Amino acid sequence: MTASSHDAAFPVARPRRLRRGAALRRLVAETRVLPENLVLPVFVKEGIDAPVPISSMPGQVQHTRDSLRKAAAEAAAAGVGGLMVFGIPAHKDERGSAADDPEGIVQAALRDLSSEVGDDLVVMADLCLCEYTSHGHCGPLETGGHVDNDLTLERYASIAAAQAEAGAAVVAPSGMMDGQVAAIRAGLDGAGFPQVPILAYAAKYASSFYGPFREAAEGAPQFGDRSGYQQDPANVRESLREVALDVAEGADMVMVKPGLAYLDVVAKVAEISPVPVSAYQVSGEYAMIEAAAERGWIDREKAILETLTSYRRAGAEQILTYWATEAARLLR
Numbered sequence: 001m002t003a004s005s006h007d008a009a010f011p012v013a014r015p016r017r018l019r020r021g022a023a024l025r026r027l028v029a030e031t032r033v034l035p036e037n038l039v040l041p042v043f044v045k046e047g048i049d050a051p052v053p054i055s056s057m058p059g060q061v062q063h064t065r066d067s068l069r070k071a072a073a074e075a076a077a078a079g080v081g082g083l084m085v086f087g088i089p090a091h092k093d094e095r096g097s098a099a100d101d102p103e104g105i106v107q108a109a110l111r112d113l114s115s116e117v118g119d120d121l122v123v124m125a126d127l128c129l130c131e132y133t134s135h136g137h138c139g140p141l142e143t144g145g146h147v148d149n150d151l152t153l154e155r156y157a158s159i160a161a162a163q164a165e166a167g168a169a170v171v172a173p174s175g176m177m178d179g180q181v182a183a184i185r186a187g188l189d190g191a192g193f194p195q196v197p198i199l200a201y202a203a204k205y206a207s208s209f210y211g212p213f214r215e216a217a218e219g220a221p222q223f224g225d226r227s228g229y230q231q232d233p234a235n236v237r238e239s240l241r242e243v244a245l246d247v248a249e250g251a252d253m254v255m256v257k258p259g260l261a262y263l264d265v266v267a268k269v270a271e272i273s274p275v276p277v278s279a280y281q282v283s284g285e286y287a288m289i290e291a292a293a294e295r296g297w298i299d300r301e302k303a304i305l306e307t308l309t310s311y312r313r314a315g316a317e318q319i320l321t322y323w324a325t326e327a328a329r330l331l332r
């Protein structure tokens with residue numbers, strides 16, 4: 001006997017009805033990614049006269065000040081929401097002196113960008129020391145090799161003031177030191193920048209997916225790893241605590257990082273956070289998709305848009321992605 005509308009077993013609910021045709025699917029889509037949700041991370045290096053390609057991140061470069069301006073203008077024209085600027089200084093030392101030098105590379109780039117594209121998108125400064133210290137850790141060390149938490153806070157407060165002075169519209173501490181948001185808030189307020197928001201990398205895991213970034217930013221630890229300050233991938237309750245602490249200390253926005261392997265964390269943080277939630281599609285995620293696409297094993301553009309949609313679906317309102325400009329154009 002064939003199934004018919006007279007059978008009790010005949011499907012009453014037919015979800016496939018709404019999947020018939022692109023127009024219907026578009027009409028009922030629950031999640032949309034907009035160009036203004038996207039933030040482009042960029043690297044600017046001191047002392048180079050042409051952009052340097054990053055081999056583990058095909059399509060990405062370490063910029064000169066000039067090439068960065070051009071990339072920023074392209075991002076703005078594509079409707080991207082913001083930039084996250086990372087600086088790579090010519091000289092590193094134990095305390096990362098170049099990070100808060102008013103003439104340092106990141107400050108110079110922030111001045112360029114805030115005057116040229118600052119009205120069109122949000123120019124954010126990554127605030128950390130690993131690109132600036134000779135040992136590659138995210139703050140000055142105590143004897144024994146651990147990062148000295150409270151000495152690092154003084155450095156971060158000073159860097160925040162230098163970045164705001166140079167025109168950063170948002171500062172984004174990524175070092176995972178205890179108390180960093182409170183210290184930076186006090187530093188900004190004391191230097192006359194009470195209006196500058198803090199985007200806290202609140203839940204940042206010690207992840208293997210940062211591998212290519214360490215080539216890009218030249219900030220690999222020279223010994224040990226970052227698991228003494230970044231979170232253990234096994235934990236999620238700890239992320240909710242980090243978010244609560246950062247919000248209590250004055251974070252205006254919070255971030256989860258990495259994203260793809262941590263979308264459960266993004267979703268849980270989005271449920272409890274009283275402030276906007278960002279997530280970072282990190283270098284290893286970028287490299288995996290680029291490498292698989294290069295071999296013809298994956299549809300590159302579909303994979304990019306699918307992952308970005310998944311970030312939004314999980315609850316991220318801002319997505320940091322190296323594909324920001326390209327994705328913004330595809331989304332138009």
Ligand code: PBG
Binds near residue numbers: 129130175209214
């Ligand atoms: C440094 C920093 C890292 C990333 C952003 N800021 C690396 C790390 O913590 O080791 C990773 C970004 C990426 O992989 O795309 N504090």
